Amino acid sequence: MTLPAPSRVGRPQAAASNEYDNGPFTFRPATKDGHNASVAIQGPSGxxxxxxxxxxxxxxxxGQRFAVIDTERGAAALYVNDLSASFDTLPMHRYDPRDLQKALAAAAQRRYPVVMVDSLSHFWSGTDGTLDQVENAKSKYGGNKxxxxxxxxxxQNAMIEALMSYPGHVVVTMRSYTDWVLEKGQPVNKGTRVEQRxxxxxxxxVAAEMDKSNQLRFIKSRCPAxxxxxxxxxxxxxxxxxxxxDWLRDGAKPIxxxxxINAANxxxxxPDSLLALYREVEAASALATPLLxxxxxxxxxxxDRIKERGTALKAASAA
Known part of the structure; x- marks a missing residue:
């Protein structure tokens, strides 16, 4: 039996996206340029x-019109005549975290300078929220929750990335509840706990909590004030x-x-300009910016949009 002559098989080429994902580790001067406000307010009902x-x-x-993503049955709209500002609302009736990503992308396309989510808790424990996603997925793993x-x-993580990368300021509310724990057979009040991960x-x-007497206390703040x-x-x-x-803008330039987005499209x-654009956006921690x-x-x-276009253009030029 005569064996065929050995053939040389080249290494499979690395995926085109690797040139994007495996970029250099480059240190740059620290700045506040382009940073937006992100505020979380938690508290019980009322x-x-x-x-x-x-x-x-x-x-x-x-003074500009802002957006409210509403899961609280129109609660924000009740204040429309009491607030000296205009806003648009998007009522949500199912709370798949991926739907929040869609809503954020739609708000970004409308270029709202601020988006408020009232409340973020529903995307955790509401219908189709993260907890439901986990419950539904367990059947794939033999019922192991x-x-x-x-x-x-x-x-959940993709939702938070999209929220934190919104191209504007972000405000969210979250429900909280009293966390009781049994210790030696007795219920012990461990304070309040947010209804989210x-x-x-x-x-x-900036994160703050409010109580039923409308007292607000900051529990975390990057802003020294x-x-x-x-x-x-x-x-x-x-x-x-x-x-x-005032603190964010002290010595910072807007981005x-x-x-x-226009450069990406x-x-x-x-391919070269898109790779350079990717590096610029990456340096600004803005890769997760949501868009349609x-x-x-x-x-x-x-x-992903930059990577998609760069990969397609590179493939077309090689054809």
Missing amino acids: SGKTWTGLCVASGLAE FAGWKDGTPI RGIEFEFG FRGREFDRPDGARDIAKPYL DPAVW SPEAT HPDTGKPISLG
């Missing part, structure tokens, strides 16, 4: 978090939005993400 959130959003919008987090965690408040630049502060019935625009904006774009795909209308991140 604590005033919706009203306070609206006031913060109106202050951040500085813990394994269901293999599906639930990426969905544990620790989510620390994703935001709020550390250790408390407000009784706060004026969100004056007490929170203004000092936060308009629309410039990046430009007919003059080349210009062809399909479906949500896509800015980073």
Whole structure:
């Protein structure tokens, strides 16, 4: 039996996206350029978090119309005549975290300077929220609910990335409840706990909690003006939005993400220009910026859109 002559098989080429994903580690001078406000307000029902959130959003919008993604059966709209600012609402009736990504992309396309989510809790524990996604996924893993987090965690994380990368200011409200724990057979009050994934408040630049007497206490703040502060019935625009904006803008230059989006979709774009654009957006921590795909209308991140176009143009030039 004669064996065929050996043939040389070349290594499979690396996926085109690797040139995007495996970029150099480059240190740059630190700046506040392009940073936006992100505020989380948590509290029990009746604590005033919706009203306070609206006031913060109106202050951040500085006279411009802003957006409210509403899961609270129109609660925000009830204040439309009490607020000296205009806003549009998007009622949500199912709370798949991926739907929040779609809503954020739609808001970004409309170029709202501020988006408020009232409330973020529904995308955790509401119908089709993250907890439902985990429950539904467990059947894939023999009924193992813990394994269901293999599906639930990426969905939750992608939602938070889109929220934190919104090309404007972000305000969210979250429900909280008293956390009782049995110790030696006796219920012990462990304080309040937010109705969202544990620790989510620390994703935001500023996080505060309110009680039923409308007292606000900051529990986390990157802005020095709020550390250790408390407000009784706060004026969100004056007490929170203004000092936060003043701090963010101190020595910073604004960045308009629309410039990046236009460059990503430009007919003059080349594989090299798109790779350079990707590096610029990456350096600004803006790859997860949500937008609607210009062809399909479906949500896509800015980073994925740049990568998609760059890969397609490179393949076309090699054909």
